[in-house]
Amino acid sequence: MSAHDLIPLSPLLYLPLVHTALAEDLGAAGDITSDSIIPDTTMVRVTLASRQAGCLAGIDIAEAVFKQVDARLQVEKFCKDGAALCPGDTIAIISGPARAALTAERTALNFLGHLSGIASATARMVAATEGHKARICCTRKTIPGMRALQKYAVRAGGGANHRFGLDDAVLIKDNHIGVAGGVRTAIARARAHAGHMVKIEVEVDTLAQLEEALLEKPDIILLDNMSNDMLRDAVRINNGRAILEASGNVNLDTVAGIAATGVDLISVGALTHSSACLDLGLDFDWAG
């Protein structure tokens, strides 16, 4: 088991959302098109392939969609989540009742395309920073209802997860500092109230704030919207004390430069709020 293994998501974490998505698509009458046209006895063999280079995420969820619609559908998987995809790569072959396969198709692809899109965007960032220690990580800027799955997709793409919600870690931002009257008071209050099991991160905008924050020994310091020069200074000042996270103006053009400053993490909201879908296709083989 190496550090690069992706750990599968428990079905307990995605099955409720699979039910929600199918309910959303089936409505009160179900798939009236396929029900009308496709005989109950017609079997099919469907090839799921990538039409784009990217990184796979969500194949077990897609499989669950097919199985929920009809347990007789068999899904043979050729790739695991986290796999690099080339255009044309076969991801899976689904066999069984054609009607059910058609009913499940769009919902399965909606999960798989969205999550693979996130994984692919993450993987591109990860590739762009290769050779640096900085890890790419996500934020709480997610699409309502999808957070757990989106964060899994970031892991599939080789990224790291930031906190999952307001409750599992402290992140002190400028507004908190403003109200508290200073970085040190803010950290002290958080430490006094939050449990010993949660990490404390504080956002700083200036190197002076950084030095002040370090006096309170936060676990992580978020360097927000700093130039690469400032980031380098921050790394030097920090001298290994806190984990340093950079954020702001991160894109494929800038990310390598940011990574080169020596920060530990680079967080990118766009991974989960603005990734384009990965283009996938289903090919139906009626002779199969």
Next chain:
Amino acid sequence: MSAHDLIPLSPLLYLPLVHTALAEDLGAAGDITSDSIIPDTTMVRVTLASRQAGCLAGIDIAEAVFKQVDARLQVEKFCKDGAALCPGDTIAIISGPARAALTAERTALNFLGHLSGIASATARMVAATEGHKARICCTRKTIPGMRALQKYAVRAGGGANHRFGLDDAVLIKDNHIGVAGGVRTAIARARAHAGHMVKIEVEVDTLAQLEEALLEKPDIILLDNMSNDMLRDAVRINNGRAILEASGNVNLDTVAGIAATGVDLISVGALTHSSACLDLGLDFDWAG
């Protein structure tokens, strides 16, 4: 009441998702950062503004997020959904308990940024096709759980909605036609089984198929991946009989040319599966 009025979404359609999103963010312990640092009595005045040009969608949902977290939060809205936004435009001012405002902030922005991103992408397509009759419309390529809201955002951007699920309209695709043994049989089967209250659309790839389909008088014909020349021929052949929808390779560069062919609708999956978030900001005024 003009044709361009956007009709507000009933809260019954979005409140359940607001609860889901807040539960996702609050977890079991709530906002441990703000709870620790912000006194219960601190009040704040927050200005929500756009940082980008675009089109607003979801302001009532964002308001509901704030009100669900604390009913004492007041939301003064300066723009309605569907409004064009310039960078710097003030969208709303939220006043009340600072702790609650900070707790609600991210969830409110996650809804508003995502939906406004979709509305903005739609509005750009709509603007690009101005002067043509073709309307921009969405597909079922949506993010699980978000379909009703995403389709509303398309309307906010001036677009039209395609069907909402597998159950409210018939859409006969190539695979259905393949199994049925031809366009005409497929349409006939659908008409025999589907209710008289649902429209029937059929996807065709060639002009021959189009002519064959027209014999069965479907309500809509989807012209998939045709060149603009073929689309023009299709419009001529159709001669006003069916509603014509074009799809495939639609983007801001190609959409005007497609609209110029005379089709009635242009459907774009990317509006809902790949729109980037609109950049919005919250500015906290502690003296307010």
Next chain:
Amino acid sequence: MSAHDLIPLSPLLYLPLVHTALAEDLGAAGDITSDSIIPDTTMVRVTLASRQAGCLAGIDIAEAVFKQVDARLQVEKFCKDGAALCPGDTIAIISGPARAALTAERTALNFLGHLSGIASATARMVAATEGHKARICCTRKTIPGMRALQKYAVRAGGGANHRFGLDDAVLIKDNHIGVAGGVRTAIARARAHAGHMVKIEVEVDTLAQLEEALLEKPDIILLDNMSNDMLRDAVRINNGRAILEASGNVNLDTVAGIAATGVDLISVGALTHSSACLDLGLDFDWAG
């Protein structure tokens, strides 16, 4: 696959309601009578038969009730939904643990009797209009929570479905027309706002209104509470342009006369809001 085949309902559409119904009946303590009296090891063979002539609907749902209570219960089905039943006809034989069979019995029959009652009432109307093109259809006058299943039962009885909710088709009624200031404005507003994928129906009370409505080319026109003479005139005036639906004062005595006027559809609220349960019986064979 003929036009008369009934398409089975996806379990995804009825399993949630099966859980609701069992929860309602089991409460917090379960079947205290059978639990107390029937040893866990007693097996039984139960014959489900009709005690009345009618039309079957819901047999897969009844089977699901038995299987949810105890997966060891086997249900051998001798009739499919849509089948005509004579008194005494065996519908299914359930075998397995007696305690579970007794626990599931009432809930299974509550679904099956109610839905078969609707199917039977529909089938009687369908039979009464044989030889005419008019199809019998249902309305939104359904019992809360049961709409999707009741509409399926109407299909099982040979009827057609009207819209499933307020969202999947436009139906302009007298009050809408009153507010809009006329039939034509009302239709125009609906067409401007509603998607191209939804049909538009308008209700008219007079022939003058019918003529006015036809100018806007609605998909369907609802002729409300018209005499058969008026209906015949309406059919003549319409001359095949819109689909014509008659409603009001429809019962087994009047329906053939209405059908003879040449309308396309006859909608009957009573099918779903007032159908009596079909009388079914379970016979327990302890020697089985």
Next chain:
Amino acid sequence: MSAHDLIPLSPLLYLPLVHTALAEDLGAAGDITSDSIIPDTTMVRVTLASRQAGCLAGIDIAEAVFKQVDARLQVEKFCKDGAALCPGDTIAIISGPARAALTAERTALNFLGHLSGIASATARMVAATEGHKARICCTRKTIPGMRALQKYAVRAGGGANHRFGLDDAVLIKDNHIGVAGGVRTAIARARAHAGHMVKIEVEVDTLAQLEEALLEKPDIILLDNMSNDMLRDAVRINNGRAILEASGNVNLDTVAGIAATGVDLISVGALTHSSACLDLGLDFDWAG
């Protein structure tokens, strides 16, 4: 507070079903007809009246439907549940935004018509047995999901409730007796296992079984499908020991004769599984 007062149902018992019913009707897009045609500012005054003689049940639930759709809708109620209605009686006046009133109308009527139908059928049975001590009561033959409300409607009609589920009372039927090997063993087993807080009822088909059952002192004895002569004998034999409930072949023609035998209760499955909807109407006053 007299014995004839109807006790209102707690909103906690019906609000979840109101949400279910509205979700069912609004779907993903809401009331596209009213939204398109009725301006947001149009106000209306709607009179809810009975078109049939009967008994009211569900007016608070109907009010809740209107309030859930739009809290600005005001519902002035002129009748309480349990009230006798004559054709033309005004039940309530709803005032406020017209769009919301139209959206809520059908769901409100679906509850009110169904429950009032049950109350009315019950009230007719109660009236037919006036002068006798026998009370009319319902069964577990209810429509899935609606049991609590249907049983309330029976109370509104002056009837009594039988058990609410398998868990709140013991009812030993012929199959239980068959497996146990006799009435006495069956009752003894039930008494040994069921709590002291639940009543025990046993169904008997013959007078011999009745005498045997009485030896075990059940709380209630169900006399199933007995002739009136047998019922009279049963009343004599029982001599006030157990509560006697008659069932089978009960309708408006037979119920008085059954009541005259001196039984304590007459249970009627048809009240909840086969009652027709009460005909109610809404009249919209646009000048109001």
Next chain:
Amino acid sequence: MSAHDLIPLSPLLYLPLVHTALAEDLGAAGDITSDSIIPDTTMVRVTLASRQAGCLAGIDIAEAVFKQVDARLQVEKFCKDGAALCPGDTIAIISGPARAALTAERTALNFLGHLSGIASATARMVAATEGHKARICCTRKTIPGMRALQKYAVRAGGGANHRFGLDDAVLIKDNHIGVAGGVRTAIARARAHAGHMVKIEVEVDTLAQLEEALLEKPDIILLDNMSNDMLRDAVRINNGRAILEASGNVNLDTVAGIAATGVDLISVGALTHSSACLDLGLDFDWAG
């Protein structure tokens, strides 16, 4: 089948709570410890044993927890609910994927320890009253969400259940009597309104109240906080007419004395609101 058999709880009654408990523990990211450290292929054999003397309750629920986390986990059960446990007794052996076993462990034990704690406390009370007819029973003083399971645990310990909720039996307390103006009026009102299928219990504080209550023939009389002398008098006065339940100041020291007074039931709120967890242990055998 003897009176002392414990009847298993239907999975329909506990599976929803198993899902709730697992969701509570898994959060959005699942078991990050086991996922990180335990290879997917590692198998384990876990022995579940008691570390304390007591009475088992919830073993099927614990099994369901393991199976829900991973259907490949096998649970071999050596004891049934209701079994007396000695320290060291093996209760079950769980075999299969180690990662899933570790993920499920705490949730399974939380159910099993809590329910077995209640069963054990009940069994101790039952043992302390051996030789007397008085049965030990529970109350509505339960932990929110756990009532059905806690009441099952009381049965497992040999106790009896009091009512399950406010709806399945009448219990008239001092405050009801105060408002009604006397015991007799209170009972009469309850009898007039409550169905014939529910039992009526009345709480009395004095022997005078007892005599007054007996005139109305309630099913059960609750003797609250009476001395043993008063209880003995109450038993004599009652002379077998009502079921007599004693409550107040019941503990292992006092319960035998109370039972010796001849009351039928002794109710103990502490069984469900204050029982300590039974100490259970899981032993992992990696060579298994």
Next chain:
Amino acid sequence: MSAHDLIPLSPLLYLPLVHTALAEDLGAAGDITSDSIIPDTTMVRVTLASRQAGCLAGIDIAEAVFKQVDARLQVEKFCKDGAALCPGDTIAIISGPARAALTAERTALNFLGHLSGIASATARMVAATEGHKARICCTRKTIPGMRALQKYAVRAGGGANHRFGLDDAVLIKDNHIGVAGGVRTAIARARAHAGHMVKIEVEVDTLAQLEEALLEKPDIILLDNMSNDMLRDAVRINNGRAILEASGNVNLDTVAGIAATGVDLISVGALTHSSACLDLGLDFDWAG
């Protein structure tokens, strides 16, 4: 805002459980006793007081129970959560409709008594360790469905929270170490996979394991079942590097001795799995 302030729980975190608890108690028929006996117009003034010394937790939740049953009930609170209670202390006065107050009473007390019982047990441990730096903290040994509320009650009692679920912190136990083949590998794997936002704790049984663990710099080390002498050695060896948590055999007699060893935290499963209910009483004043 001091470190000792208890931060109120967001209603979003407890309202769903309030609904669950009321649904559990009201069943399908509601409070049939109070509904039958208490006129709708009777008002009452109820005093909620402590009958025992302890620490309050859950007063806002109890208030929510009363308000959910009837919004007209007014709750005047005299104590806040976290307050020390003496026998006889008035906690709150509830005024309004008597029927609703009686319906809500038991559910409100079930929350308040259980949570105050946990807070009180915690407060006793906290008091017993006064003067030492060690904080008392809870575990994941909670009652299914109640974790968030139980952990809040621990905070109300002055305790600290351990992790909330399997997902928000890493806790490496003996079994994980066994599979990994050693403490160091286990920590390394967890660090490689778990996000930088989660803390890592490792359980050790011996001082050798402690020294080995310290080489990997975990955030927290759990010293399981060590003697006070060993704990003192551990504190010395650790020398301020990791946070040290002691567990095992913690009770009111032993806790001060453990605290005196210098550990940072003492975790006690019994706080949440075995605390007895705090005895609270409601006193009804009908003249109020």
